[in-house]
Amino acid sequence: MKKSTTGLLIGSAIAVGLSGCASSASQSSSQSSASSDAWYQHPLVCGVAGSLIGGGIGYATSSDSDEDKGASIGAVLGAPIGAMLCADTSPKKAQQCPTYQGDIPAGVATDAQGCPLDSDGDGVPDFRDQCPGTPAGVQVDASGCPLDSDGDGVPDYMDQCPNTPAGAEVNALGCEADLVLRDVTFEFDSAKLTSQAERILDDVADKLRGNENVRVRIEGHTDSIGDAEYNLRLSQNRADSVAEYLASQGISVDRMKTVGYGEQQPVATNETKAGRAENRRVELGEWK
Known part of the structure; x- marks a missing residue:
């Protein structure tokens, strides 16, 4: 087999592999921003592969007297091209919400500003709210449930006796007696x-x-x-x-x-x- 044919075959094989890496990197990025790329998707690795491809093609297409020069030029040109192919160029979703700075899980419904929905307006988004439907203006805890300072089971905003002793049995008004x-x-x-x-x-x-x-x-x-x-x-x-x-x-x-x-x-x-x-x-x- 001629030298030029051998070089082209090797270069083509490496090119196909590099193309697969770049495709995998793109798919991985679109699936989850939190997952880390595989080692072969790193731009540095792809740059090395691109250098080998360029060198092989340069070697294969050069005359007998210019083999070394062609391989060198091909390697230099191939490295940045390979790195660019594996670089993650997918657009990043900016955090637009001015009122909620935490992580917003995939699939959570958001409003026009990119904020997770908060149907009862208590400051705790629906996807975290364990007590949806809290009346407007009622103070809530981190789970979105109304505060119950004395722990009697009657929330403060309903409790006519807000300082009941711990463990006391209370009525629906939050009081031990009338x-x-x-x-x-x-x-x-x-x-x-x-x-x-x-x-x-x-x-x-x-x-x-x-x-x-x-x-x-x-x-x-x-x-x-x-x-x-x-x-x-x-x-x-x-x-x-x-x-x-x-x-x-x-x-x-x-x-x-x-x-x-x-x-x-x-x-x-x-x-x-x-x-x-x-x-x-x-x-x-x-x-x-």
């Missing part, structure tokens, strides 16, 4: 709420709106000063007044039941001013 609405007071000898009472009830209403499945019982109580029958009516009117205010804040009347007990259920002595103040109260409990 909640005494401290500072929900009324004008003297009246069922008219004070402005301070309305501010407290605003917070109660916020949490009841978040806890839509719970119904509440509102109880009115008085001290023993005055006529018992009168106190009974006054306590009922005061419980009704609280319910009316909560209804004005968006709580359905179907979720509330009012009861007036008058002076029948004291929690302290009626013989002292301090005791009578404790007995004049409004309580909130779960209505089952």
